[in-house]
Structure formats: structure tokens, C-alpha cells
Amino acid sequence: MNSFNDNLRQTMIDILSTQESELAIQSSSNQAAQLALYYAQGSQLNAESKRDLAQVSYGSKERLFNEADSLKELVSNILTSANQGKALVENAMSLSATTAANVQIASNAIMKLASDIGSVFSMVNAADFNSEIYEMANECNALISKTAYLAESASQISMELTLLAAEVDIPTLNSTAEKTNVSIKDLVSVLNDQLATVKEHLNSTCEALKNTNAGESQANETFKLTSANRKALENSLILANEKLNLNLEVKNQSFKSFTVSFDYLKEPFEGGKGIAKNYYILLVKNSERLIFTIADAEQAILNQKVIGEVVPSETDPQQSASITINAKDLIDSDGDPIQLGQAYAIFVLAAYTSDYKKAINNYNDYLSAPSQPFSLSHTLQHAESESIKLNKTTNTLSFGLIENTDFKVEYRCMYLLIDSNGKDGSLTFPFSTSIAEQVNAGCYDVAHIVKKKINEEESSIVGTTQITGATTDNFGNPLIEGKTYLPVVLSFCTEKLTVVNQFTNSLSALRLTAPFIFQTTK
The missing domain is CATH 2.60.40 (Immunoglobulin-like)
Incomplete structure (x- = not known):
């Protein structure tokens, strides 16, 4: 190959290698940006979760505070009623005691009167039995006896009333009401402090969410930018590979096989006819792809270390080739068996037709630049x-x-x-x-x-x-x-x-x- 072709091929390799390097760098940046976006959105979800939990906590604390606050008013009313009840019970006890004493005095007087009338009736019964005065005395005795009974009953009832009034445990009720009132006030104070704390926590979670939203937005913009740059570099590399390197591509890789596709070389000035009689496909270790020369390729072909050969057909409307290569028992350009997980590159050597070599007065064949690196794996x-x-x-x-x-x-x-x-x-x-x-x-x-x-x-x-x-x-x-x-x-x-x-x-x-x-x- 003459110096012009050498320089042209080296320039082609440099262009593709530079674009591959830039794409690799940008892909790495894009992957890092995607991971940063993932964690930023994770932080956002975490902040939203904490905010939601804080809202639930605040809602429950607020309801509890409102209930306690309404109980505070109710307990205050109960305490007022208990104080009023205490005064009323004490007054009732005093009045019932006075009533019982007065009833007892009246009852004693009635009993004395009944005793006197009984004595008079006894004397009348002995002296004037069945007389008119006897009848009057008998009726009077019966009435006073009934009155005495009723007086005794009234005395008993008044004493029981005094006893029942004394049994009303109004001091305990009053004391309990006072303690309950103090407890409710303390509870409302505690709940108010807790509500303030929870509200402060809710505000902090809302602020944290706001900050994570800003971080997520920034990470999203960075990811979009790196994605756009990566896509642009991918398209640029695809275009450069298409125009400069036979559109050479390796695809459909598995541990069993892979597919190599490329376009045929065409005569540049006279109708674009095919100018190569054979295309040889070579597998080269990725570590050697930038130093692999046409002499190395010709030596590999001479030693039968090619992995595929394509004989072009002028009637092919696509003017391209796509060949699937079985990885079993495959060897690279050094004669080493292919290894899963190891990076390789594909080269295509085009053997020009004799007529074309004579026409250009150059008898060297054409070697493509390396394909993008690839590896086979399970x-x-x-x-x-x-x-x-x-x-x-x-x-x-x-x-x-x-x-x-x-x-x-x-x-x-x-x-x-x-x-x-x-x-x-x-x-x-x-x-x-x-x-x-x-x-x-x-x-x-x-x-x-x-x-x-x-x-x-x-x-x-x-x-x-x-x-x-x-x-x-x-x-x-x-x-x-x-x-x-x-x-x-x-x-x-x-x-x-x-x-x-x-x-x-x-x-x-x-x-x-x-x-x-x-x-x-x-």
C-alpha cells in the first residue's frame, strides 16, 4: 500500500477511534447521569413518603388535639356543675337536718298528746262506757293514735332524708372533677406541644421534598443533555462508519454466534461497479486492533486464519453482505480459539480485481478499519x-x-x-x-x-x-x-x-x- 493509502487509512482509523472514544466517554457520562437521576428520584420518593407520613401524623395529632380541646370545655362545665352541686348538697344536708329536728320535736309533742288522750279515754271508758262522751273520747283517741303514727313515720322519713343527703359523696365528686379538669388542661398543653413539633417536622419534610425536587430537576436536565450528546455521537459514528468503513457492523451476538455485515467497495468514478473479487473476514483481539496492518491480514489469510469469505455478486441489488458466523471452534487472527468475555474487533480485507489494480496501477488490496469492539457471552x-x-x-x-x-x-x-x-x-x-x-x-x-x-x-x-x-x-x-x-x-x-x-x-x-x-x- 502506498503512502497515500497508508495515510488515508490511518486518518480513517483516527477519525473512527476518536469518535469511538468520545462516544465511550459520553456513554459513561450518560450512564453516570442516569444513575444520578435514579438516586435523585429515589430521594424524591423517599422525601414524598416522609412527607406523606408526616401529614398522616399531623392529621391524627390535630384530631386528637381538637377532641381534647373540646373535652377541656366539657370538663370545665362539669367542674362548675360539681361546685354548684357541692353547695346545693351542703345546703340540702343543713335543711334536712333542721327539718328532721323540727319534725322530731313535733312528733314528741304529738306522742305526749296521744298519751294524755289515751289516759283520758281510759278513764271515760271506765266511768261512762257507751255514753255520748265515751263515743267522742273513743273517736278522739283513734284520730290521735293515727296522727301519732303519721308523726312517727314523718320523723323516720326526715331522718332517712338527712342520712341520704349525708351519703352523697359530693367532696369526692368535686375533687375528681378538679383533678380531671387539671389533667385535661395538662393533656391539651402536651398535645399542643406535640402538634407544634409534628407541624415543624411536616414543614421540614415539605422543605426537604422541595430541595429533592430541585435536585431531581437538575439531575433530569443533566441526563437529558448527556442522552442527547450520546445520541448525537452515536449518529455521527454510524455515519462515519457508513461513509468511511464499509458500514462494517457486528450484531446479534450470543455465546453461539454473531453476524457481520458490510457494504461492497464500488468503483469511484465509472458507474459504481464492484471492484473486489473477494472479501475476507478476520477476527482480531481488541488489544491488537489499532496495530493490525494489511500485512498481518494477508499473513492471516495465507495461514487460513480467516473466519469468513464472501464472493460478491454483481447482480446483488443490495451490494452488501451479511454473514452469520458460528462461534464453535472459531479462531482469531493469531490462531487462538475464541474466548467468551474477551473483546474482539472485525476487519474486512477486500481483494481488488486484477483489472482494477491495473487501472489504478496499485496492486495492494484494501483493509478496513476495525469494527467497534464486541464480545460473546452467555x-x-x-x-x-x-x-x-x-x-x-x-x-x-x-x-x-x-x-x-x-x-x-x-x-x-x-x-x-x-x-x-x-x-x-x-x-x-x-x-x-x-x-x-x-x-x-x-x-x-x-x-x-x-x-x-x-x-x-x-x-x-x-x-x-x-x-x-x-x-x-x-x-x-x-x-x-x-x-x-x-x-x-x-x-x-x-x-x-x-x-x-x-x-x-x-x-x-x-x-x-x-x-x-x-x-x-x-
């Missing part, structure tokens, strides 16, 4: 959305999936508070696999799993976890009665660190999972 299976269900009787979450028997996987169950008052009952914060991987250990439950082997490679897995009073949402806040939550399950690799990069964690589909309203079990 993507863990996520829990099937329709299988994620909550047993409301026992508050047990269950799910199911099919996974490789030999994989060591931890299934982390998380509960995301959703906006049940919103139009679509959606999340108010971003949540993705990368964010789920950052959730603290105390904010998720690891499911208990039961495996049932299907065949040599696969097992049916059923996972369960119990929601208890200690269960929290993904931000660490206790689940709130009556609130709506979205259950999600993260399939997280727990293999040893030396091979963990061979696996990609997986999160259950949020939009396809049914939310639930949290209720404590009875």
Missing part, C-alpha cells in the same frame, strides 16, 4: 413476565424460567414503587439491568429456587420469596400499605470472578409484568 435467561405473580393470601412472590443447568445464578427480587395516580401507572424513575445491578444488598430479596432438570443442558426453575414486614423497595424504604408496586427479577451471575465476564445478567420485562397493591397479611 446471556442469562430472565424470569418470564407472566410467571411473576403474588399470592395475596401469603404475600409470596413466585416466578419461573428455563436456564442452563450448570450456571450459578442468583435471582434478586425487587419491588419498584409505581405512580398509581399517573395516566399509565408507570415508574417515575429510570430502571434498567445496569441500574438493577447497582441496587444495594439490603434492597432486594434473593429467591429460594427449586430446579427440575429437563435435559442435559436445561433445567426448569421455580423461584419464591416471602414479603415480610422487613421487606423494602429498591431504594430501601419499607413497603407501604395500599401502595402499588412492580415486582422485577434480576438474573445475576454468581460464578467466580475469573469467568464472570463470560455472562450477561438479565432483567425481567418491566412493561409486561403485572403490578400489585401491597397489603399486609392478616
Whole structure:
């Protein structure tokens, strides 16, 4: 390759590498901004929860204060009535004692009179029996005897009245009323202080919510800005790759295979016909992609270390190729077997036709710039959305999936508070696999799993976890009665660190999972 082509290719590599670096930096900034927005919105939800709890507490304290305050007026009236009753009872006792004494005096006089009349009747009965005076004396004796009986009864009743008046425990009632009045006043004073404290706390939670709203707004703006920058850089890189590097792309990666697509080279000035007779696809370690030369590529082709070859057809209307490459027994340009989790890049070497080489008087072939780095890995299976269900009787979450028997996987169950008052009952914060991987250990439950082997490679897995009073949402806040939550399950690799990069964690589909309203079990 001549110096012009060398410089042109190096410039192309520099442009793409610079854009890739800028995109990587911006993607990192965007991911950091997304995580900052996630925690900012988590703080906002936490502040809203505290504000709501403070409002509930303030409402209950206010109702209790109002009830106590109304009781204060009632108890004051009771004390006034007790004082009036005390005066009335004391007066009644005095009057009843005086009445009893007067009645007793009258009763004694009547009894003396009755005794005298009885004596007179005895004498008349002896001297003038059945005479007119006898009849009068007899009638008089009967009347006085009845009067004496009534006088004795009146005396008994007046004494009982005095006794009953004395039995009224008005001092105790008065003392109790006074103590109750003092207690209610003290209670109202305490409740008033508590109400003031709760109101102050409510004001502080409202202020904290205001501050978190400002922080969330700033984080949201930063995330939008970094997202827009990242998207612009992505589009710029796509355009540069399309115009400068055959639109070379690696996609559909799995641990079994991947797809390489690229556009054919065309004659620049005479009708745009194809000018390459063969395209060789090479797999190069990412650590070597910036120093891989056309000489290295030609040596790899000579040693049969290519992973694919495309013979273009002039009748192809797309003038492009897309080839799926099986990763089994695949080797890179150094002849080393492909490794899961290791980063690679794809190069395409285009072998010009003899006619084109003669026409340009240059017999070197064309080597593309490297593709964007990629790696192959096992993507863990996520829990099937329709299988994620909550047993409301026992508050047990269950799910199911099919996974490789030999994989060591931890299934982390998380509960995301959703906006049940919103139009679509959606999340108010971003949540993705990368964010789920950052959730603290105390904010998720690891499911208990039961495996049932299907065949040599696969097992049916059923996972369960119990929601208890200690269960929290993904931000660490206790689940709130009556609130709506979205259950999600993260399939997280727990293999040893030396091979963990061979696996990609997986999160259950949020939009396809049914939310639930949290209720404590009875």
C-alpha cells in the first residue's frame, strides 16, 4: 500500500477511534447521569413518603388535639356543675337536718298528746262506757293514735332524708372533677406541644421534598443533555462508519454466534461497479486492533486464519453482505480459539480485481478499519413476565424460567414503587439491568429456587420469596400499605470472578409484568 493509502487509512482509523472514544466517554457520562437521576428520584420518593407520613401524623395529632380541646370545655362545665352541686348538697344536708329536728320535736309533742288522750279515754271508758262522751273520747283517741303514727313515720322519713343527703359523696365528686379538669388542661398543653413539633417536622419534610425536587430537576436536565450528546455521537459514528468503513457492523451476538455485515467497495468514478473479487473476514483481539496492518491480514489469510469469505455478486441489488458466523471452534487472527468475555474487533480485507489494480496501477488490496469492539457471552435467561405473580393470601412472590443447568445464578427480587395516580401507572424513575445491578444488598430479596432438570443442558426453575414486614423497595424504604408496586427479577451471575465476564445478567420485562397493591397479611 502506498503512502497515500497508508495515510488515508490511518486518518480513517483516527477519525473512527476518536469518535469511538468520545462516544465511550459520553456513554459513561450518560450512564453516570442516569444513575444520578435514579438516586435523585429515589430521594424524591423517599422525601414524598416522609412527607406523606408526616401529614398522616399531623392529621391524627390535630384530631386528637381538637377532641381534647373540646373535652377541656366539657370538663370545665362539669367542674362548675360539681361546685354548684357541692353547695346545693351542703345546703340540702343543713335543711334536712333542721327539718328532721323540727319534725322530731313535733312528733314528741304529738306522742305526749296521744298519751294524755289515751289516759283520758281510759278513764271515760271506765266511768261512762257507751255514753255520748265515751263515743267522742273513743273517736278522739283513734284520730290521735293515727296522727301519732303519721308523726312517727314523718320523723323516720326526715331522718332517712338527712342520712341520704349525708351519703352523697359530693367532696369526692368535686375533687375528681378538679383533678380531671387539671389533667385535661395538662393533656391539651402536651398535645399542643406535640402538634407544634409534628407541624415543624411536616414543614421540614415539605422543605426537604422541595430541595429533592430541585435536585431531581437538575439531575433530569443533566441526563437529558448527556442522552442527547450520546445520541448525537452515536449518529455521527454510524455515519462515519457508513461513509468511511464499509458500514462494517457486528450484531446479534450470543455465546453461539454473531453476524457481520458490510457494504461492497464500488468503483469511484465509472458507474459504481464492484471492484473486489473477494472479501475476507478476520477476527482480531481488541488489544491488537489499532496495530493490525494489511500485512498481518494477508499473513492471516495465507495461514487460513480467516473466519469468513464472501464472493460478491454483481447482480446483488443490495451490494452488501451479511454473514452469520458460528462461534464453535472459531479462531482469531493469531490462531487462538475464541474466548467468551474477551473483546474482539472485525476487519474486512477486500481483494481488488486484477483489472482494477491495473487501472489504478496499485496492486495492494484494501483493509478496513476495525469494527467497534464486541464480545460473546452467555446471556442469562430472565424470569418470564407472566410467571411473576403474588399470592395475596401469603404475600409470596413466585416466578419461573428455563436456564442452563450448570450456571450459578442468583435471582434478586425487587419491588419498584409505581405512580398509581399517573395516566399509565408507570415508574417515575429510570430502571434498567445496569441500574438493577447497582441496587444495594439490603434492597432486594434473593429467591429460594427449586430446579427440575429437563435435559442435559436445561433445567426448569421455580423461584419464591416471602414479603415480610422487613421487606423494602429498591431504594430501601419499607413497603407501604395500599401502595402499588412492580415486582422485577434480576438474573445475576454468581460464578467466580475469573469467568464472570463470560455472562450477561438479565432483567425481567418491566412493561409486561403485572403490578400489585401491597397489603399486609392478616
